[in-house]
Amino acid sequence: MTGMSSNNIPNVLPDLKTDLGFFLVEHPYFILRIVIVLLLFTASVIFFSYRKYKAYIHMATDIDGITGLINWERFKSELKVKLTKNQGKKYALIHFDIDKFKTVNDVYGTSGGNRILRAIATDIKALLNSGEIASRVYADVFCLFVEYESDEQLIERVTEFNKAVKNCSVTFKLNAYFGIYKIEDEIQIDIMSDRANLAKQSIKGSSVYYYAFFDKKIRDKLIREKSIENSMHAALEAGEFVPYLQPQYSTRTGKIASAEALVRWNDPTSNNQVVSPGEFIDLFERNKFILKLDSYIWEEICKLLRKWIDEEKEPITISVNVSPIHFTNGDLVNEIADIVTAYNIPPHLIELEITESTFVEDKENVIDIIDKLHQLGFKIAMDDFGSGYSSLNMLNILPVDVLKIDKDFIQGTSVDDRGRIVIKNIIKMAKELNMTVITEGVENREQLEFLAETECDKIQGYYYSKPLPVHDFEHKYYS
Structure with a gap:
């Protein structure tokens, strides 16, 4: 069989063109209808796809991408x-x-x-x-x-x-x-x-x-704390935080032997009433403003000691509180050394009070810092001894110079002989460790006489004196 040549192929294209042209003439809207159908089909596809996409987006935005929980x-x-x-x-x-x-x-x-x-x-x-x-x-x-x-x-x-x-x-x-x-x-x-x-x-x-x-108490407390936070920086700049001194009396001489510096806030927004530390210290510990406040009080005490020395008055040792936060934030050793040096104060006149909670996080770091402070001549006191759970173990480890027995011990001794036995043995143990012993919270004659019979070195409490403004303390001590 021989192939058909191209010359033999029927020329049908002109006929097709003629028929298509005739069809379009007879049906002029055919293409338009096709276009409309295609557009409607495309629109429906887009519409349903969009609905699915919108539902997906809605679900996705309702769900937290990290946890899978609803937002x-x-x-x-x-x-x-x-x-x-x-x-x-x-x-x-x-x-x-x-x-x-x-x-x-x-x-x-x-x-x-x-x-x-x-x-x-x-x-x-x-x-x-x-x-x-x-x-x-x-x-x-x-x-x-x-x-x-x-x-x-x-x-x-x-x-x-x-x-x-x-x-x-x-x-x-x-x-x-x-x-x-x-x-x-x-x-x-x-x-x-x-x-x-x-x-x-x-x-x-x-x-x-x-x-x-x-509850309402929480709401009122937090409103008060917010007010304090809003004004604490300005209050520090304005000198509204002031040191009060509570005398510590010798059990042997009955005279003032030293003092503890406690902070008070002369808040003009509280009708010029003195705000006790119970209202703000815990908050300042949490927001770390205590770092600035402690440093400020240290400097105020150094100014006071400098004043006494310049006036040729016999200065006494003053203990200042050191928040546990200082041991993990900043440079405690250099900071307090710089303040003492600036006012030319002998370091032995400054006693640094730390609490048991200071040692909970990092004993080794705390001990290292205490050793450096000792080398500079500062004395270290453990405050509120007995208020925690591991005090005896802490005494065995920590190189402190002064032991301050918590007021809860002494305030139960008038009726509790067991309490007296505990205090006597704590004092005896501390003395054997070459520590000076101070008992806090002494409020009556019976407690005073009991402590005088022990080896307790000093007492501190309302029986002798509440914390005093500096000028009242000076009048009491130097007059």
């Missing part, structure tokens, strides 16, 4: 619905966060911190009952909505949550603080959250408490 906005929306539908039941809002979580990120990096947050979220969510919800508000802050029957049961739930948090890291010790608001009022959800957060803030930094219920 704060969705939490509030769901909570509003639940409170409307389930009236008559007891509910609580629980805020919690991880103490010093920034350190976790610093040590393990952001990815490591996120892994811990995911583990916390997973374990907490597993403890929730049907109808209860959890959200990561931001950073390491979580919020839970739970049902409860009694306060005791609510505390048990919080204890379970706390254990779950602690178990989320083997290599890093995790501590959480929980604030609880029992939903009893028809108020905005943001206000409920704020109240749970206020309860949490009231215990932040505590080594004893890990949860707190919101």
